[in-house]
Amino acid sequence: MILTGNAIQEAVQLGDISISPFSVDQLGPNSYDFRLGKRCKVYCEDELDCAKDNPTVNVQFGKEGLLLQPHRVYLFNTHETIGSERYVPIIRGRSSVGRLGLFIDITADLIDLGSIGQLTLQLHAVVPVRVYPLMLIGQVTFWQVDGVVRVYSGKYKGLQSPVASLAYVDARQTKEFYESNMDGRTVQPTNRF
Amino acid sequence: MILSGNAIQQARDAGDILIDPYGATRLNPNSYNFHLSHHLLKVVSTDGAFTYERFDIPPDGLLLQPNCLYLGSTAEIIGSKKYAMTLLGRSSLGRLGIFLNATADLGHVGALGRWTLEISVVQPVRIYAEMPFGQVAFWFSAGSISPYQGRYQHDLEPRPNRDLSILKELDL
Secondary structure (H helix, E strand, O other): OEOOHHHHHHHHHHOOEEEEOOOHHHEOOOOEEEEEEEEEEEEOOOOEEOOOOOOEEEEOOOOOOEEEOOOOOEEEEEEEEEEEOOOEEEEEEOHHHHOOOEEOOOOOOEOOOOOOEEEEEEEEEOOOEEEOOOOEEEEEEEEOEEOOOOOOOOOOOOOOOOOOOOHHHHHHHHHHHHHHHOOOOOOOOOOOO | OEEOHHHHHHHHHOOOEEEEOOOHHHEOOOOEEEEEOOEEEEEEEEOOEEEEEEEEOOOOOEEEOOOOEEEEEEOOEEEEOOOEEEEEEOHHHHOOOEEOOOOOOEEOOOOEEOOEEEEEEOOOEEEOOOOEEEEEEEEOOOOOOOOOOOOOOOOOOOOOOOOOHHHHHOOO
């Protein structure tokens, strides 16, 4: 089940949900609106590679905002620290932002339980669109969980958002995984993954 | 309610979830990480007529280009008779601008097979077969179940659109 805005507020007060800073004005009937942070990174190269550490550069912008162009991924932090060890956060855009053709995540909307920090948003503009620091950019919903919870202890924990992709770390770990779990597969893993 | 990683494991042990091949180290707090199969279709649209170019992803990977649509599939057979499923990307790949589906993320109760992925990219990006590529989450359903028996049931490789019935309904 999805939490109502009132249930989100109660869970924040009880410490079951972390949202900081928190303002009741940003509560919706079933979500909390979060703001765009002030830090942005883009990849230095146009061509990216899942098996490599793709270098990034910080993009500076002020009150005048930043004009996002299509065909480029922009990594932003959220202004708020968000997370929970009890309710699963799922993020989504606001319809006002979606109507401008702006994606705030790229099919990666589920936040692991126990991953608490500023989120890394993956902004992608369908048409050129200007964004501004601290604008209301997206919303987070919270969902009840069935079963014993084992919280997130993954590779992004504790890093300052926005964080570029660490997919290349998986490449190192995957060979070992196949050797121990994938007996009987008809295909061999590549030398990179 | 969404299942925790431990609940996914228990449901698989009880036969209510099928994931094959399976490795417990691929469990997340609320999902399971699946891998990308070797087979890929590039969708070519010529004035709305679709044709498909078939690729086997080579060992050195395949460079995907923006403004293109690719159909891939999960390496694993995934399904459940009891839980609804949602397909989602991994943040590691979202950060590289890789879309895993085109707003079609719901897996119906009863659907079973290697799931077709609708892959598109924001910037050119090289992908590899067998890489951890996305996640599937499992959800309780309220009410009695009429399991999926649709046209994509038991798919084992990337499957193009089969919905020709739409054309008939439109009387084209």
